[in-house]
Amino acid sequence: MVTPGALSRRERQIMDIVYRLGRATVQDVLQGLDGPPSYSSIRATMRLLEGKGHLKHISDGPKYVYLPTRTRNIVRKSALRHMMDTFFNHSVETTVATLLDMKSKDLTDDELDRIQVLINDARKRGR
Amino acid sequence: MVTPGALSRRERQIMDIVYRLGRATVQDVLQGLDGPPSYSSIRATMRLLEGKGHLKHISDGPKYVYLPTRTRNIVRKSALRHMMDTFFNHSVETTVATLLDMKSKDLTDDELDRIQVLINDARKRGR
DNA sequence: AGCATGGTGCTAAAAAATTAGCACCGTTGA
DNA sequence: TCAACGGTGCTAATTTTTTAGCACCATGCT
Incomplete structure (x- = not known):
């Protein structure tokens, strides 16, 4: 299993945005980040995330729309569980x-x- | 402000352990990690976290006991807030x-x- | 048709994180 | 007392992440 914690800093930031929006283009992510790195950087990282199996994409005309591979509900639960274990003593x-x-x-x-x-x-x- | 998301992967893993335990020595962290890197690595990273202001330490005899700088309650709330923003639509x-x-x-x-x-x-x- | 725009893939460079290794210090027990 | 042990600081090397840059393709507009 690929643990969610195994993501790098930027990878996590990007995943968070995708989860927040439900789906996201590179542009969406670019806007969501505060100290925005170049378009190119984000794209590379998202491709990497896709390679790791965290994201998939569909084509919307010429552009890519990225979607998380794990369902919202699964992800919610595992995030909650991790947070409770870490901060709330279960x-x-x-x-x-x-x-x-x-x-x-x-x-x-x-x-x-x-x-x-x-x-x-x-x-x-x-x- | 130093955003919590600005931590690297290993840094986050370590902080999570410290939060879970409330306080931790390098040995505690070593045991808490699954694919444990060397003692030396953890120590370096914890010193780094201290430099960034996320941890402080007190001496217990010859050894260091690390404590989070932000109170449990503050951290809990900000973790919850971030999670709700990301996964639960506030x-x-x-x-x-x-x-x-x-x-x-x-x-x-x-x-x-x-x-x-x-x-x-x-x-x-x-x- | 031709060109500008905005997307993509890929490769290589730069920066950051992770790790190991060595030197040193205090405690403990023979 | 003085070795052995377990801790620390620091430095340098390795590995991973992050970034930029260039080549190429589709679309839309003149």
């Missing part, structure tokens, strides 16, 4: 606590309601 | 949903209760 509770602490100002009552429902669902599923 | 709801989907089997009723409480607290805090 604890869902601590993770949620931090999340809420961070975002409570932005959360609507509706959204909180929906989250309550999610938890009740999990409760049912658990047994 | 959505707390989606994040929690994935979390529960992933872990529902491991969650006790007690823990779910406590999470419910957290949400109610957030509700109060929000207004």
Whole structure:
């Protein structure tokens, strides 16, 4: 298995952008980066990522649109798992606590309601 | 600001171990890595991380114990934020949903209760 | 048709990260 | 006391990543 952590710095930056956008052209990545390296550099790195199996591309007219090879859901879970292992001591509770602490100002009552429902669902599923 | 993403692959691996353990000696890191490079390599990289301001060290007898410079809480939040931005479209709801989907089997009723409480607290805090 | 534009592949150079190796210092136990 | 051990700093070599540059192809416009 190719561990996600095995990516270089630039590779990870690029993957993050692709994941954020869902799909991305070289131009998209160029815009997403802050200290943008040359077009050529990004292209090379993306080709490399494709070689490693992290990206694939389809053609949109003359240009390439890159897509992640692993589904959004798989990637989400493995990112979450890694983060919980690293920072949250594997604890869902601590993770949620931090999340809420961070975002409570932005959360609507509706959204909180929906989250309550999610938890009740999990409760049912658990047994 | 030194963005966390600016770390190299090995640097990130090492930081992850330090965060997971809270503090770490070179030996701790050595054991934490799977394809362990030489002692010397790790040491060099940790010194480098110290130079960049990500780690500091205290002396425990003759040996160094490395600690992260940023507090656990700060780091947790910024990791969460980055992950939500990248994979979850900034959505707390989606994040929690994935979390529960992933872990529902491991969650006790007690823990779910406590999470419910957290949400109610957030509700109060929000207004 | 001819040319400008904007994409691609490939190769080689530059920069950064990773590693090993050696010299040195403090502690410990015979 | 004085070797052996386990730690450190530093330097230099290797490997990997990152970058630029050039040649080429398709598209669209004059």
